[in-house]
Amino acid sequence: MEAQDARTPLLGLDLPGLQAWCAQIGEKPFRATQLYRWIHQRGVADFAQMSDLAQSLRSRLPDIAVVAPLPVISEQASTDGTIKWLFDVGGGDAVEAVYIPEDDRATLCVSSQAGCAVGCRFCSTGYQGFSRNLSSAEIVAQLWWAEHHLRQRLGRPGERIISNVVMMGMGEPLQNYSALVPALRTMLSDHGYGLSRRRVTVSTSGVVPMMDRLGQDCPTALAVSLHAPNDALRDDLVPLNRKYPLAELMAACRRYLEFAPRDFITFEYCMLDGVNDSEAHARELLDAIRMPDLPHGRLPCKFNLIPFNPFTQSGLRRSPRERVLAFAQVLQDTGLVTTVRKTRGDDIDAACGQLAGEVQDRTRVHLRWQEPVPKTLQPEVSR
Numbered sequence: 001m002e003a004q005d006a007r008t009p010l011l012g013l014d015l016p017g018l019q020a021w022c023a024q025i026g027e028k029p030f031r032a033t034q035l036y037r038w039i040h041q042r043g044v045a046d047f048a049q050m051s052d053l054a055q056s057l058r059s060r061l062p063d064i065a066v067v068a069p070l071p072v073i074s075e076q077a078s079t080d081g082t083i084k085w086l087f088d089v090g091g092g093d094a095v096e097a098v099y100i101p102e103d104d105r106a107t108l109c110v111s112s113q114a115g116c117a118v119g120c121r122f123c124s125t126g127y128q129g130f131s132r133n134l135s136s137a138e139i140v141a142q143l144w145w146a147e148h149h150l151r152q153r154l155g156r157p158g159e160r161i162i163s164n165v166v167m168m169g170m171g172e173p174l175q176n177y178s179a180l181v182p183a184l185r186t187m188l189s190d191h192g193y194g195l196s197r198r199r200v201t202v203s204t205s206g207v208v209p210m211m212d213r214l215g216q217d218c219p220t221a222l223a224v225s226l227h228a229p230n231d232a233l234r235d236d237l238v239p240l241n242r243k244y245p246l247a248e249l250m251a252a253c254r255r256y257l258e259f260a261p262r263d264f265i266t267f268e269y270c271m272l273d274g275v276n277d278s279e280a281h282a283r284e285l286l287d288a289i290r291m292p293d294l295p296h297g298r299l300p301c302k303f304n305l306i307p308f309n310p311f312t313q314s315g316l317r318r319s320p321r322e323r324v325l326a327f328a329q330v331l332q333d334t335g336l337v338t339t340v341r342k343t344r345g346d347d348i349d350a351a352c353g354q355l356a357g358e359v360q361d362r363t364r365v366h367l368r369w370q371e372p373v374p375k376t377l378q379p380e381v382s383r
């Protein structure tokens, strides 16, 4: 068996965490800020290069701490500029991060778990089952690698490359809450990656209690994987709905916006041929978001319609484009902002719902589609 590394993985500490750690080793809080900036702003992993740290500290650090990048198993670059990295997280597990450059932004899609326990029917990650939660260090390591590797590769040292992070890779981030929040804080910190609250999006399939906690602890932008306008259909497509049905989810969205008053919820809706894509479904969605006492009589939100990326085991098909447009029209006619997601990185399987990596089917999630999600597979929620 591999010996465990007893050193503290510094990538996983937010600034208050690093300050507390520095206090434990007898260092002043300003040393934490220095270290944090070297690691996250300058991408330095070698303590010997951190020239403004006291020599005594520089020599001590390698024995007690580590800045550990995740080993890259593979990199695939799409013709459209999208890059997908597959990272080794040990024990036979791998996770993926995807860099998506656009004219006015560059987004990194980050994974929060190896596999996923939610088991959405249209998602190849969900199909492959849950292996384990990532640590804060493993979540941040994806951004650390992408940001600093791309600075070098694109010949833009010192310039910020990643402008947006979406927690939409493998996993349900709100089922890994205690690791997620320090990672988000490092993304948002002025001494870390300096991303604004609205440029960091947590995507959830609807873990209601954790949505409430996130609103209080770290209210980033929130995307909700909706995919169905009623409980019967959503119970089937997103099994977590059996635990937190639509009315509860909508109420949680409303409460979330109390912590982020000028924001809106982005609803993700994967368009599945003949399943959830009729104009009647679109009208039902309008009912689901109705809140008569709010301005415009509904929850502040927008819709992002996602063309399904078919994979063999799902038995599902992508909706024809004309049906997607007709669906969008029903929503747009009421003044709702509705976009149809461009598919990116199709040639490297980096499109949404295709982040399957090398995770093995350990939990045979497909056998659980008709069962309530077992509590043991919801480590954060069931506490």
Ligand code: SF4
Residues within 6 Å of the ligand: 116, 117, 118, 119, 120, 123, 124, 125, 126, 127, 169, 170, 171, 172, 205, 225
């Ligand atoms: S869509 Fe998200 S929550 Fe659903 S199975 Fe896939 S990774 Fe998990």
